[in-house]
Amino acid sequence: MKEERLDHPAVEAGGPGPQAGHGSRAASKRTSAALPPRTHGGPDADGVPPWDFSTNANACGPCPHAWARVQAAVRRHYPDPTYADLRRRLADWHGVAPQRVLLAASGSEWILRFAAWCARRGLTRLWWPMPGYGDYAHAAHLWGLARASGPAQARAGWLCDPGSPLGQPEEAAAAEALLAAGAQVTLDLAYAPLRLQGEAALTERQRARCWQLHSPNKALGLTGVRAAYVLAPEDAEPGQLAELQALAPSWPVGADGVALLAAWIEPATQRWLQATHATLAQWKAALVQTLEARGWDVTASVTPFVCARPPQPLEAAALRARGVKLRDAASFGLPGWWRLSAQPPQALQALADALDAPAATAPATSRRRPPR
Numbered sequence: 563m564k565e566e567r568l569d570h571p572a573v574e575a576g577g578p579g580p581q582a583g584h585g586s587r588a589a590s591k592r593t594s595a596a597l598p599p600r601t602h603g604g605p606d607a608d609g610v611p612p613w614d615f616s617t618n619a620n621a622c623g624p625c626p627h628a629w630a631r632v633q634a635a636v637r638r639h640y641p642d643p644t645y646a647d648l649r650r651r652l653a654d655w656h657g658v659a660p661q662r663v664l665l666a667a668s669g670s671e672w673i674l675r676f677a678a679w680c681a682r683r684g685l686t687r688l689w690w691p692m693p694g695y696g697d698y699a700h701a702a703h704l705w706g707l708a709r710a711s712g713p714a715q716a717r718a719g720w721l722c723d724p725g726s727p728l729g730q731p732e733e734a735a736a737a738e739a740l741l742a743a744g745a746q747v748t749l750d751l752a753y754a755p756l757r758l759q760g761e762a763a764l765t766e767r768q769r770a771r772c773w774q775l776h777s778p779n780k781a782l783g784l785t786g787v788r789a790a791y792v793l794a795p796e797d798a799e800p801g802q803l804a805e806l807q808a809l810a811p812s813w814p815v816g817a818d819g820v821a822l823l824a825a826w827i828e829p830a831t832q833r834w835l836q837a838t839h840a841t842l843a844q845w846k847a848a849l850v851q852t853l854e855a856r857g858w859d860v861t862a863s864v865t866p867f868v869c870a871r872p873p874q875p876l877e878a879a880a881l882r883a884r885g886v887k888l889r890d891a892a893s894f895g896l897p898g899w900w901r902l903s904a905q906p907p908q909a910l911q912a913l914a915d916a917l918d919a920p921a922a923t924a925p926a927t928s929r930r931r932p933p934r
Contacts, residue, residue, distance in 0.1 A: 597700065597703055597704065598893075600696055600697065600700055601696065601890070601893040603616030603617040603618070603887070603889040603901070604616060604617045604619075604785065606887070608882065611882065611885060611886065611887035612885035612886075612912070613885050613886045613887070613905070613909045613912040613913060613916075614887050614905075614909075615886065615887060615888050615889070615902040615903050615905055615909070615913060616887045616888055616889040616901070616902075616903075617780075617785065617889070617903060618726060618753065618756070618780055618865070618866070618867050618901075618903050619779075619780050619783050619784075619785045619903070620756060620780065620781055620782065620783040620835075620838055620842070620866070621783070621842065621845065621866070621903060621904055621905045621906060621909075622783060622838040622841055622842065623782055623783010623784060623838075624782060624783040624784045625782040625783060625784070625825075625831055625834050625835065626834065627825060627828065627830040627831050627834060628782045628784060628821075628822055628825040628826065628831050629784065631821045631822070631824065631825035632784065632787055632818050632821045632822055632825070634821065635817040635818050635820065635821040636817055637816075637817045637818070639817075640813060641813055641815065641816065641817060641820050643812060643813055645665050645815065645820070646660075648665070648820055648823060648824060649663040649665070649791075651824065651827060652791055652823065652827060655827040656793055658793055658796070661794075661803065662793055662794040662796070662798065662803075663791055663792070663793060663794075664791065664792040664794060664803070664806060664807060664810075665789075665790075665791050665792075665810070665814055665815050665823075666775075666777075666789075666790040666791060666792060666810070666814055666815075667788055667789070667790070667810075667811070667814040667815060667819075668777060668788040668789065668790050669750065669752055669775055669777035669790045670697050671788075671790070671810075671814065672748070672775055672790055672792055673695075673697045673698060673701050673720065673748070673750075673775075674697070674701045674704070675806065675809045675810060676701070676718075676720075676748050676773065676806075677701035677702055677704065677705045677707060678701075678705055678809055679805060679806055679809055680705070680707060680717070680718045680746065681705040681706065681707060682805070683746075683805075685707075685717035685718040685745075685746060686706075686707055686708060686717065687707070687708050687709075687710040687715060687716050687717050687718075688702050688707050688708070688709060688710060688716055688717070688718050688719045688720075689709065689710050689712070689713045689716035689718075689719030689720070689736070689740055689745070690702070690709065690719055690720040690721075691720070691721065691722055691725050691732070691733075691736075692895060693727055693728065693891070693894040693895045693896055694720075694722060694725055694726070694727075694894065695722060695725075695726055695750070696893055696894065698720045712739070713735075713736040713737075713739035713740045713743070713745075714739040714740075714742070714743050715743070716740055716743065716745050717743075717745055717746070718745050718746040718747065719740055719745055719746075719747055719748075720747070720748045720749075720750060721736065721737055721740070721747060721748070721749050721750065721764070721772070722749075722750040722751075722752070722753070723737075723749065723750075723751065723753075723754065723762060723763045723764060724753050724754070724757055724763075724863070724864050724865050725750075725753070726752075726753065726867070726894075726901070727867075727869050727889070727891050727894045727896065727899075727901040728861060728863060728869050729753070729863030729864060729865030729866075729867050729868060729869070730861075730862070730863055730864065731760060731762075731763040731864060732763040732764065733763070734763045734764070737763065737764050737768060738768070741768055741771050741772075746773070747771070747772045747773065748772065748773045748775055748792075749764065749769060749772035749773065749774050749775065750775045751774055751775060751776050751777075752775070752776075752777045752780055753780070753865050755778060755780075755781035755835060756780065756781055756842070756865050756866055757864050757865060758839055758842060758843050758846070758864055758865060758866060759864050760864045770795065770796045771795050771796070771797070772795060773792050773793070773794060773795060773798075774792060774793040775790060775792050776790060776791050776792070776793070777789070777790035778790075778822070778823070778826045779822060781835055782822070782825075782826070782831070782835070784822060787818050787819055787822045788815075788819060789815045789816075789818075789819025789820070789822050789823050791823060794806075842866040842904050843866075843904075845866070845904035845905060845906065845907075845910070846866050846867075846868070846904035848904075848907070848910055849868070849902060849904050849905070849910060849913075850868065852910055852913065852914050853870050853902070856872070856873070856914075856917055856918075857872070857873035858870045858871060858872050858873065859871045866903055866904040867901055867902060867903040867904065868901070868902060869891055869896065869899050869900070869901050869902075870899065870900055870901075870902060871898050871899045871900070872900070872917075872923065874923040875898070875923065876888070876900065876922065876923060877921060877922055877923060878890060880916075880919070880921040880922055881916050881917075881922060884912070884915070884916040884919065885912065885916075886912055886913050886916040888900045888901070888902055889901040889902070
């Protein structure tokens with residue numbers, strides 16, 4: 563597997579937003595009609611793919627302990643609208659004060675809420691990883707926020723460690739520049755529990771200065787349960803916390819989500835998660851071997867998913883017809899590349915068979931120079 567980081571086009575789907583300075587309401591109205599549809603992995607109009615390499619959910623899941631907790635959730639009643647007990651338990655687990663814990667309907671909901679908050683506060687120039695999760699750019703576009711020319715010029719932004727689609731550590735220099743500039747930063751930690759090697763790119767001190775976004779449903783193999791929480795920066799002002807809380811809907815997390823987040827911090831869940839790492843590493847190695855044996859370029863990653871490029875263009879519809887789905891990385895700004903997650907041996911065999919079928923590839927065309 564090649565030890566490399568991918569370059570990418572300067573503009574991706576959902577790339578730099580409109581120029582700042584025209585007012586977020588007018589810019590939002592002007593840009594919303596032009597927003598491209600958001601692309602995600604997982605189930606589609608044809609249902610759940612039998613062999614799904616397109617999502618980053620832990621393929622060892624669902625976590626039995628967490629799944630049992632979700633199934634036992636009491637759905638007849640509203641949750642406590644303040645989530646006092648859950649916030650206290652999460653705070654104790656992280657060693658922070660309960661007022662620093664904010665609940666979110668999902669990681670994506672928080673991303674949109676954070677963008678709205680930035681617009682309200684006049685933080686009009688943001689930074690986000692490219693290539694990266696498309697909801698960062700989508701949220702910025704929606705609120706008329708522009709992508710800064712560099713992290714040192716940003717007033718706010720998102721970081722993701724490790725990131726998607728590449729599964730590589732966040733750029734430490736970008737994080738340092740953002741924080742040195744005094745920017746408000748959301749640090750997306752969705753894939754941190756699935757890190758198979760290496761250490762966090764940000765120091766503990768740097769993380770404490772960020773809005774740390776935790777969405778454990780991927781790590782637990784329960785992506786259908788939507789719930790997340792955020793640890794506010796240790797120096798967050800009461801007014802900032804109040805504004806971000808006010809921007810949330812009432813009861814952002816339902817009974818299933820409360821059960822998931824409560825189970826997330828229990829020892830049985832954490833033991834299961836750690837035990838899956840060895841299996842995921844084995845499945846990932848087999849995936850890389852399968853792809854490289856067929857001439858694919860595969861980038862290095864620290865997660866159970868990788869980005870890879872076939873020697874010839876793929877016919878995604880032909881693969882989907884055989885029950886195999888990959889994640890097209892074009893929407894991340896990487897045309898010709900695909901994101902694939904580690905899957906069990908039976909799924910990998912289905913992928914190999916589908917790739918070896920004549921209909922899997924389109925007629926050969928000239929290939930772009932491999933990104934460095």
